[in-house]
Amino acid sequence: MTEQKNPCCTGSNPGYAELDTYIDALKIDPRDPERKEMLIMTLHKAQSIFGYLPSEVQKYVANKFSIPHADVSGVISFYNYFHTTPKGKTNISICMGTACYVNGSDKILQDFEKALGIKSGGVTEDGRFSIESLRCVGACGLAPVVLINDHVYGKVKQGQAEKIIEQYLIEFGEEVEVQ
Numbered sequence: 001m002t003e004q005k006n007p008c009c010t011g012s013n014p015g016y017a018e019l020d021t022y023i024d025a026l027k028i029d030p031r032d033p034e035r036k037e038m039l040i041m042t043l044h045k046a047q048s049i050f051g052y053l054p055s056e057v058q059k060y061v062a063n064k065f066s067i068p069h070a071d072v073s074g075v076i077s078f079y080n081y082f083h084t085t086p087k088g089k090t091n092i093s094i095c096m097g098t099a100c101y102v103n104g105s106d107k108i109l110q111d112f113e114k115a116l117g118i119k120s121g122g123v124t125e126d127g128r129f130s131i132e133s134l135r136c137v138g139a140c141g142l143a144p145v146v147l148i149n150d151h152v153y154g155k156v157k158q159g160q161a162e163k164i165i166e167q168y169l170i171e172f173g174e175e176v177e178v179q
């Protein structure tokens with residue numbers, strides 16, 4: 001059977017050359033029990049290069065590690081940190097873990113969705129904002145918790161979404177009407 005080459009993985013994207021250099025330096029030994037840790041490190045690296053881990057990148061990494069694609073996607077779905085869809089410049093993550101949920105995080109998620117006109121998992125057309133929901137982020141005492149990029153907002157109340165978004169709009173230096 002002829003191997004189908006995906007244009008994304010043939011080296012036309014310079015990110016793959018950078019990823020190759022990183023993986024080659026790991027000198028992966030197929031019998032090495034530490035290989036899974038190397039896989040996680042490699043996925044971190046790939047995400048920092050490409051911004052997210054689409055199927056093409058996952059397959060590329062699987063091929064480099066000589067493991068099935070399912071092994072790579074299994075690791076990605078296990079860790080909250082990895083994402084398979086592109087994110088906006090400002091990524092808004094709403095915790096939907098139990099403590100946050102019982103404190104109304106579903107309503108807060110709806111507030112952000114309404115303010116930006118996108119659903120969880122989506123990105124605004126201008127690429128500036130994305131919204132996602134997460135499992136417990138380990139800050140239950142601050143429930144409900146919203147993470148915006150690396151910044152943690154605790155005890156977020158309904159009705160605060162627009163105010164929070166406005167702070168980031170100011171950072172962008174543009175007047176954008178919040179819906």
Ligand code: FES
Pocket residue numbers: 095096097098099100101135136137138139140141143144145
């Ligand atoms: S449930 Fe949200 S931080 Fe733990």
